[in-house]
Amino acid sequence: MNFALRPPSAGSSGPGAGRGATMENLEKQLICPVCLEMFSKPVVILTCQHNLCRKCANDIFQSANPLWQSRGSSSMASSGARFRCPSCRHEVVLDRHGVYGLQRNLLVENILDIYRQQESSRLVSIKPEQQQQQLLCEEHEEEKINIYCLSCETPTCSMCKVFGKHRDCDVAPLGSVYMRQKAELSDGIAILVASNDHVQAVITQMEEICRTVEENSQRRREQLADRLDSLVAVLDERKQELVGLITREQDDKLKRVRSLIGRHSDQLEAAVTLVESAIRSIEEPHMPLFIQSANVILEKMAVTAGASTIERPELGYEDMSHFVIDTDKLADMLRNIDFSSGVGDDGEEDPEEGEEESKLDFCLRF
Numbered sequence: 001m002n003f004a005l006r007p008p009s010a011g012s013s014g015p016g017a018g019r020g021a022t023m024e025n026l027e028k029q030l031i032c033p034v035c036l037e038m039f040s041k042p043v044v045i046l047t048c049q050h051n052l053c054r055k056c057a058n059d060i061f062q063s064a065n066p067l068w069q070s071r072g073s074s075s076m077a078s079s080g081a082r083f084r085c086p087s088c089r090h091e092v093v094l095d096r097h098g099v100y101g102l103q104r105n106l107l108v109e110n111i112l113d114i115y116r117q118q119e120s121s122r123l124v125s126i127k128p129e130q131q132q133q134q135l136l137c138e139e140h141e142e143e144k145i146n147i148y149c150l151s152c153e154t155p156t157c158s159m160c161k162v163f164g165k166h167r168d169c170d171v172a173p174l175g176s177v178y179m180r181q182k183a184e185l186s187d188g189i190a191i192l193v194a195s196n197d198h199v200q201a202v203i204t205q206m207e208e209i210c211r212t213v214e215e216n217s218q219r220r221r222e223q224l225a226d227r228l229d230s231l232v233a234v235l236d237e238r239k240q241e242l243v244g245l246i247t248r249e250q251d252d253k254l255k256r257v258r259s260l261i262g263r264h265s266d267q268l269e270a271a272v273t274l275v276e277s278a279i280r281s282i283e284e285p286h287m288p289l290f291i292q293s294a295n296v297i298l299e300k301m302a303v304t305a306g307a308s309t310i311e312r313p314e315l316g317y318e319d320m321s322h323f324v325i326d327t328d329k330l331a332d333m334l335r336n337i338d339f340s341s342g343v344g345d346d347g348e349e350d351p352e353e354g355e356e357e358s359k360l361d362f363c364l365r366f
Contacts, residue, residue, distance in 0.1 A: 024337055027115065027119075030108070030112060032051075032053045032056055033087050034053070034056035034086055035051060035053060035054070035056050035292055036275075036279055036331070038112065039051065039052075039053055040053045041109055042054045042109065043104060043108045043131070044099065044105065045104070045105040045108075046092050046102065047090070047092055048090035050085050050088060050090075051105050051108055052086070053285060054100075054102075054104075056101060057099045057102065058086075058098075060083050061081070061083045061099050063200070063201055064084070064201075064204045065082075065083065081093070081094045082094065083204075084204075087236060091223070091357070100142075106124060135288055136157075137156065137157035139157075139159075140157055140159040140160065143157035143158065143159045145157055145190070145287075147161060147174050148171060148173070148177040149161075149166045150170035151166075151170050152166065152169055153295070154286035154292075155287070155291065156171075163238065169211060174287055175287070175290070177287075178287040178290065181290075181295070182282065184294075184298060185282060185294050185298060186282070188278065188297075189282075189302075191273065191305065192271055192278075192301060192304070192305070195271065195305070196272060199271070199310060200265060200270045201266050202264065202312055203264050203268070205259050206312060206313065207262050209257055209281050209313060209317060209318040210254055210257050210318075213253050213254060213257070213320065214250070216320035216321070217246055217249075217250040217320050220246050220322075220323040220324070223324065224243060224246070224325055225239070227325050245323070246320070249320070250320070251354070252290075253313075253318070255318065256313065257313055260311055260312065260313070264310065270304065271304055274300055274301060274304060277300075281294055283292040283295055289290070289352040
């Protein structure tokens with residue numbers, strides 16, 4: 001590559017440069033992992049000790065608990081609304097106050113105030129000529145890098161186009177290429193972030209499916225055991241077989257859903273890493289260096305977008321209502337008991353099952 005970064009004048013060295021590096025390191029610690037911006041007041045601290053902007057925490061909470069408002073605070077307080085920390089995936093359980101019940105991190109808020117004051121003072125003291133380093137051509141040492149060779153896909157200078165090895169190439173102004181690729185990269189980030197939010201919502205839904213499958217399976221096991229225990233003399237051996245059927249179906253469903261969760265979590269982690277790389281690239285102040293890194297990132301984004309297919313269980317996958325027994329049968333038929341389609345011969349459903357259990361696919365046939 002035929003350009004080199006020329007450092008600014010001597011004024012950039014010394015204690016001031018060290019102070020700038022310190023402020024930059026501090027800024028990295030004050031970035032919200034959700035919006036990727038400086039924390040905005042108020043800053044809340046989760047039970048896992050990670051910090052979030054309250055607005056970002058509330059957005060995640062609302063996405064994970066879409067029925068919060070409709071259920072009412074009293075019902076949510078009994079079950080515990082929850083969401084996962086975006087930094088460590090730790091499950092955060094909230095009380096009836098929701099995100100507003102989280103404690104504010106006043107220490108971080110005070111550090112933010114001090115940082116902004118110090119940064120404002122530092123920027124005022126920097127001279128304009130020190131704020132921008134120059135990229136100069138290695139072959140023509142006094143020429144600035146100001147054009148982009150479309151044929152070779154590399155930044156270069158005007159002299160290289162007129163007299164150098166790029167004289168037969170197609171070129172474009174460096175600024176126009178910079179703005180075009182920066183816009184493309186920004187659009188790619190927006191699309192990828194939206195896709196990540198969608199994947200996270202799907203993962204949350206599938207985690208809820210796992211909990212529902214476990215709860216329904218447990219309820220079915222309990223009902224099965226209660227009814228068969230009254231007929232222990234005849235049903236003891238068969239009872240173990242029926243419990244095994246429920247457990248095997250639960251294991252099959254949980255195995256599939258957890259496999260999907262693991263796959264989508266890996267996709268999400270890769271996409272988040274790509275977003276972080278893109279954001280760091282956007283912060284690159286030098287157009288040639290930015291363009292080179294942007295090309296690589298855009299290619300990775302295209303691959304990621306093309307491979308991101310979201311598979312989820314079908315509607316009602318978590319339902320275990322096809323496991324129910326009816327003990328109102330003759331005792332001499334117990335040895336032939338098995339799961340069969342339909343409700344009992346009398347056509348009535350168990351009134352204790354409720355609305356969720358009204359659509360039964362299977363019952364026990366005596």
